[in-house]
Amino acid sequence: MVFDLPTPEQQGSKSLVGSIAARRSVREYTNAPLPIGVLSQLLWSAQGVTGPDTKRATPSAGGLYPLHLKILVQRVSELEPGIYEYQADNHSLKLIGNRVPEGAVQALGIGDQPWLKEAALVIGVAAKLGEAVRHFEAQPPQGERGARYVYMETGALAQNVHLQSTALGVGCVLVAGFDDPGVKEVLRLPSDLEPTALLCIGQRRVP
16 A cells, blocks of 8 residues: 655755754654654655655765665554555655554664654664675775765764754654664565664654
C-alpha cells in the first residue's frame, strides 16, 4: 500500500540562522500525534528530491545515495501505526510492516532510552554500506573511504532533520546507541542494508 505525502514547503520557513541557534536535542514528547504535513517536510529535508537532476537534500559522495529511510510510525495523523518505507522519487510512503509494540521499540536502544517508545515516530536511517565500500575500493587511492562517506552522509541527513524539526517547532533527538540486529529485524531491513542512525521525533513536552 502506497501513500502520497503532502507537497513539501520549499519557500517560507524559519531562518536558517534562527534554526541553528535554537537547535537542541529534545527527548521528552507529548502524546499528541504529528500532522502528516510535518512528516512530509521532515522526509523531504532528509532525502527529498530538490531539482530536475534528481539531486537530493543531503549531499552524497559520488552521487550514490546509499541511504534509505524506514519510518516507525506510532502517532501520525492520517497514517496507521506501522513501518513505512520512504520513496524519494515520488515523495511517498510504502507500508511494509504492522504496528510495533512499545516494548519492542524500547528494546531497540542500548540502555535506558524511553524517548524511543515515547516519540511519535522514529526515522531509521539505513545504508547500502557494502555497495559504497566496493564502489570506492574500485577507485584508488580512495580505498575503504566508502564507509566513511556513508557515515558523513548520515550525519548531514541527521542535521537536516534536526534543523527542519526546529523550524517546525517539534522535538528531535539522534540515537546512535542501538541494537543493530534488533533494528534490522523491526525495521524489516533487507540483508544489503545496515542501520546507521535512528531519529526520534515528537511534539515537544513543555516543562
